[in-house]
Amino acid sequence: MAHTVDPTFVNELAGYGASDIKACFNCGNCTAVCSLTDRGAAFPRKFIRYAQLGIKDRLAASKEMWLCYYCGDCSATCPRQAEPGEFVAAARRYVISQYDPTTLARRLYTSKAFSLGFLVVAAAILTLIMLAGYGSMPREALRLDSFIDVAYIHYTGQTVIIIAGLIALLSLITMVNRLSKALNGIASDGGGALDEAANRSSFLAALKTAVLEVAAQTRFDKCNAEPTPWFLRRRFVHLSIMWGFLGLLAATGLDLLFKEPFSQVPPYYPMRLLGTVAGLFVLYGASVALINRITQPDKYSAHSLLSDWLFVGLLWGVTLTGFIVEIAVYLPSGSVGAYIVFLVHVVGAMLLVLLLPFTKFAHAVLRPVALFIHEFRTTRPGA
Amino acid sequence: MNTQTIQCDALVVGGGIGGLTSALELADQGYQVAVVEREASIGGVMIALSKVFPTLDCASCITTPRMAAAAHHPNIEILTCTEVKSITRDGRLFAANLMKKPRYVDEKLCIGCRQCEYVCPVDVPHEFEGGLGARKAIYVPFATAIPQKAVLDAENCMLCGSCEKVCPSQAVDYFQRPEEIKVQAKSVVLATGFQLLPKDSKKEYSPPGSLNILSALQMERLLSPHGPYGRVIRPSDGKVPDSIAYVQCAGSRDKSLGIPYCSRVCCMYAIKQAMLLSGALPLADVTIYYMDIRAFGKGYEEFYENAKAMGIQFVKAKVARIAEDEEHNLNVRVELMEEDGRVEERAHDLVVLSLGMVPGCNPEEFVPVMRDDDGFVKCASPKTAPALTDQPGILVAGTAAGPKDIVDTIAKAGAAAMEAANYMRGLELDLSAVTEAVTGEEERAAERAAS
Numbered sequence: 001m002a003h004t005v006d007p008t009f010v011n012e013l014a015g016y017g018a019s020d021i022k023a024c025f026n027c028g029n030c031t032a033v034c035s036l037t038d039r040g041a042a043f044p045r046k047f048i049r050y051a052q053l054g055i056k057d058r059l060a061a062s063k064e065m066w067l068c069y070y071c072g073d074c075s076a077t078c079p080r081q082a083e084p085g086e087f088v089a090a091a092r093r094y095v096i097s098q099y100d101p102t103t104l105a106r107r108l109y110t111s112k113a114f115s116l117g118f119l120v121v122a123a124a125i126l127t128l129i130m131l132a133g134y135g136s137m138p139r140e141a142l143r144l145d146s147f148i149d150v151a152y153i154h155y156t157g158q159t160v161i162i163i164a165g166l167i168a169l170l171s172l173i174t175m176v177n178r179l180s181k182a183l184n185g186i187a188s189d190g191g192g193a194l195d196e197a198a199n200r201s202s203f204l205a206a207l208k209t210a211v212l213e214v215a216a217q218t219r220f221d222k223c224n225a226e227p228t229p230w231f232l233r234r235r236f237v238h239l240s241i242m243w244g245f246l247g248l249l250a251a252t253g254l255d256l257l258f259k260e261p262f263s264q265v266p267p268y269y270p271m272r273l274l275g276t277v278a279g280l281f282v283l284y285g286a287s288v289a290l291i292n293r294i295t296q297p298d299k300y301s302a303h304s305l306l307s308d309w310l311f312v313g314l315l316w317g318v319t320l321t322g323f324i325v326e327i328a329v330y331l332p333s334g335s336v337g338a339y340i341v342f343l344v345h346v347v348g349a350m351l352l353v354l355l356l357p358f359t360k361f362a363h364a365v366l367r368p369v370a371l372f373i374h375e376f377r378t379t380r381p382g383a
Numbered sequence: 384m385n386t387q388t389i390q391c392d393a394l395v396v397g398g399g400i401g402g403l404t405s406a407l408e409l410a411d412q413g414y415q416v417a418v419v420e421r422e423a424s425i426g427g428v429m430i431a432l433s434k435v436f437p438t439l440d441c442a443s444c445i446t447t448p449r450m451a452a453a454a455h456h457p458n459i460e461i462l463t464c465t466e467v468k469s470i471t472r473d474g475r476l477f478a479a480n481l482m483k484k485p486r487y488v489d490e491k492l493c494i495g496c497r498q499c500e501y502v503c504p505v506d507v508p509h510e511f512e513g514g515l516g517a518r519k520a521i522y523v524p525f526a527t528a529i530p531q532k533a534v535l536d537a538e539n540c541m542l543c544g545s546c547e548k549v550c551p552s553q554a555v556d557y558f559q560r561p562e563e564i565k566v567q568a569k570s571v572v573l574a575t576g577f578q579l580l581p582k583d584s585k586k587e588y589s590p591p592g593s594l595n596i597l598s599a600l601q602m603e604r605l606l607s608p609h610g611p612y613g614r615v616i617r618p619s620d621g622k623v624p625d626s627i628a629y630v631q632c633a634g635s636r637d638k639s640l641g642i643p644y645c646s647r648v649c650c651m652y653a654i655k656q657a658m659l660l661s662g663a664l665p666l667a668d669v670t671i672y673y674m675d676i677r678a679f680g681k682g683y684e685e686f687y688e689n690a691k692a693m694g695i696q697f698v699k700a701k702v703a704r705i706a707e708d709e710e711h712n713l714n715v716r717v718e719l720m721e722e723d724g725r726v727e728e729r730a731h732d733l734v735v736l737s738l739g740m741v742p743g744c745n746p747e748e749f750v751p752v753m754r755d756d757d758g759f760v761k762c763a764s765p766k767t768a769p770a771l772t773d774q775p776g777i778l779v780a781g782t783a784a785g786p787k788d789i790v791d792t793i794a795k796a797g798a799a800a801m802e803a804a805n806y807m808r809g810l811e812l813d814l815s816a817v818t819e820a821v822t823g824e825e826e827r828a829a830e831r832a833a834s
Contacts, residue, residue: 027674027700028701028717031703031720032700033716034726037718038726077587
């Protein structure tokens with residue numbers, strides 16, 4: 001397959017955070033030093049080469065960017081200080097933005113001004129909508145149902161979820177399409193007719209591998225060269241955020257389905273309990289992640305784009321305000337502060353959902369599917 | 384403290400092959416030269432090498448005659464065990480303060496019979512052998528050392544008195560003190576040389592407790608006919624290695640170590656050692672892991688081609704990590720980028736690090752010259768007059784100005800000698816007349832421009 005060299009592509013990638021990959025002289029140190037390199041996944045040298053040459057489809061078809069947990073070993077030992085680890089992150093941001101039909105992801109990743117503007121405008125609009133449903137702030141108890149009309153929250157929330165979901169779905173479809181096409185182009189297609197049963201069994205095997213990897217992230221621990229206590233390991237922090245977030249999502253969804261809005265429930269009510277535990281995990285994980293981004297103890301956190309801050313910061317803020325509201329609900333009286341915190345919580349949560357398909361969080365949707373596709377391609381007979 | 388004063392034409396700092404060449408070139412022209420060497424023998428790094436590329440000549444056979452010629456030259460005075468404390472400009476001359484460290488052996492009395500060495504009960508790792516062999520606490524530095532005089536290592540000596548008793552010329556003197564030497568010279572040649580980057584500089588290449596990872600200079604000693612073991616065996620267990628790996632650019636072209644430059648000699652010395660190993664151990668596999676092979680000199684490319692024809696394996700890969708197992712075998716982790724790009728841990732019995740060159744000392748500490756960003760002495764006009772520093776009368780020879788092979792070191796040492804001679808010749812002429820002629824010409828040019 002012929003490729004056209006595009007030397008300007010490197011500059012485009014620089015906008016996504018790949019600081020200096022022109023410096024790379026392709027020695028292969030990064031690939032060999034990586035603890036995760038194994039059969040069929042040799043990164044990052046090969047696809048830095050794709051980027052230098054501007055072969056975008058090869059770059060986009062690389063499985064490696066979805067495997068990297070960014071331990072920073074490659075960047076720390078790179079003889080050219082070309083920051084290969086940061087390049088992998090930038091490549092991931094790039095492909096995510098390529099799959100996004102709205103082009104918002106590209107703008108959010110590459111422009112600080114746009115990100116901040118978008119955030120402020122979206123927050124302002126959401127706040128105005130909420131304030132349109134404003135009733136009163138009773139002091140004798142925290143009566144959230146009389147603070148903002150529940151219909152405003154529900155319908156806005158649902159709209160935001162539907163918009164984000166649709167965009168995520170479109171991104172996902174685009175990715176599946178392009179990835180399959182690119183992989184078909186790369187494979188010399190010597191497979192021939194596939195046996196239906198073998199195909200199904202390798203489908204299940206690939207599904208199992210991808211689900212296990214996403215759910216437990218066992219390979220993550222290979223990335224910790226330095227001895228770190230388990231609760232500070234990036235794997236634990238990442239799992240806390242991921243499972244905690246899923247728990248919160250489940251609690252909120254079940255609440256919506258089964259619980260009367262704003263009705264008082266005891267703290268041990270199953271959904272409330274799930275929400276509390278999950279929230280604690282998210283709050284812990286997001287706090288450690290934020291502290292690391294501020295103190296920058298390793299290569300991983302040395303380069304933080306605004307889009308990184310945005311997701312983890314919003315998550316942290318929403319969880320924290322959620323806890324404050326939860327406590328306030330059980331207090332004997334209401335206060336203006338508690339009502340405002342509730343407003344911030346609701347708007348923040350909606351912003352978080354709205355940004356899901358674009359920010360750092362996009363990988364949560366795209367990564368499992370990409371892993372599955374790659375796994376299926378390599379495990380199925382004839383591949 | 385005794386103070387000795389020496390007056391000479393040229394002061395050469397460093398008694399390696401570069402410094403000795405400069406000294407000999409100047410002395411042959413009739414200039415009086417003093418050579419300062421901090422070690423107990425002259426000869427520098429070259430005298431420790433086994434053979435030299437690309438001719439595979441014996442290194443001692445080239446170095447020893449030069450050392451002897453310098454030592455016996457009527458116009459050359461050699462000061463060993465001596466360090467330069469400071470060199471300052473003193474009118475039209477240079478004033479140097481030297482410190483002669485105690486040898487605890489009277490150089491005039493010692494006859495180099497080594498009786499002291501035979502009776503000394505202390506064994507210490509031998510620096511000259513890269514720490515592989517052993518020496519005594521009182522010892523002649525190495526077989527071809529010049530001067531052939533013993534030196535006592537006060538750090539390890541236990542003052543048993545055996546050497547003093549056995550010495551036939553009563554040369555052992557436990558009460559020697561440091562001596563100050565003042566030198567007045569018309570010019571200075573800096574030939575302070577290089578050192579190899581320490582072996583443990585890159586943590587990926589120095590697993591804890593590793594015994595079988597050698598520096599290239601240690602391998603030179605193993606290959607040398609009068610080396611520590613007399614043959615090539617690996618240090619951990621004395622096994623004759625079946626498989627030897629060379630790790631190129633171990634401390635060159637590596638910004639993560641702060642060394643962005645190429646050390647220029649490692650490709651060639653690795654190829655040379657690989658060839659010598661093929662001769663010493665005909666059944667052993669020798670693999671060289673490299674990023675690029677830089678065979679730029681006369682006869683170098685042919686040398687490289689010969690090595691390939693001899694069956695030495697060249698693998699294009701930057702070694703990322705070296706791990707050592709319980710048996711002290713080594714696993715070298717590389718990406719095989721010229722095959723299918725898979726990453727492999729390849730087992731070897733012995734690994735040699737082709738360590739890069741870093742400056743032998745910081746000249747700014749004792750002499751007012753500028754350094755480049757890489758730490759080597761800065762050349763004022765590196766293309767047209769590579770032996771000149773930014774200071775008139777202070778010249779630079781050999782690897783003091785940057786990594787170089789022996790050929791270039793000797794060429795540049797000759798250039799430094801010539802520049803020093805030119806400078807001293809200029810001092811002898813009536814400088815004021817020359818200056819006036821120049822300024823007069825400038826004034827006349829200014830007048831012409833004004834009219």
